Amino acid sequence: MNKTLIIAAMLATLPLAAQAQDGHAGHSMSGAGMSHGQAELPAACNAAAGDMDMSQMMAGMQGMMSGMDDVQKANHDAMMAMHGPMMKASMIKDPDLAFNCGMIAHHQGAITMSEIELKMGKDEESKKMAQMIIDAQKKEIEEMTARVEALAK
Numbered sequence: 098m099n100k101t102l103i104i105a106a107m108l109a110t111l112p113l114a115a116q117a118q119d120g121h122a123g124h125s126m127s128g129a130g131m132s133h134g135q136a137e138l139p140a141a142c143n144a145a146a147g148d149m150d151m152s153q154m155m156a157g158m159q160g161m162m163s164g165m166d167d168v169q170k171a172n173h174d175a176m177m178a179m180h181g182p183m184m185k186a187s188m189i190k191d192p193d194l195a196f197n198c199g200m201i202a203h204h205q206g207a208i209t210m211s212e213i214e215l216k217m218g219k220d221e222e223s224k225k226m227a228q229m230i231i232d233a234q235k236k237e238i239e240e241m242t243a244r245v246e247a248l249a250k
């Protein structure tokens with residue numbers, strides 16, 4: 098079984114219990130939305146999801162990265178940063194907030210992966226697609242963040 102399948106299986110079976118308070122609560126979305134290796138959600142998403150923090154669980158999976166090259170490590174880090182906030186958003190009871198908050202995290206992951214392609218990729222067509230993804234999804238994150246703020250009122 099390859100490492101990606103092992104990671105996916107582990108994520109599917111790990112408990113969703115909170116292990117620490119989220120240090121990103123209250124931060125706004127800006128730029129690519131990535132800091133400290135973790136995608137950030139708008140404050141209203143964090144409030145709706147509660148105190149759940151997946152970062153410690155994700156940090157425990159870093160040991161699985163041995164043997165990966167730089168591209169694999171960068172893509173793995175991007176996926177790990179996206180999954181915690183997406184799982185946190187899945188705990189939101191309001192379906193509209195859950196959708197928008199989850200998609201914000203998902204789009205942030207796509208932007209990070211696209212930035213990796215721009216930095217490390219070799220195929221010019223793939224790089225063009227990566228730039229289009231960055232441009233489109235940054236705009237969509239702004240729209241979804243505004244929607245979250247409106248829904249949270």
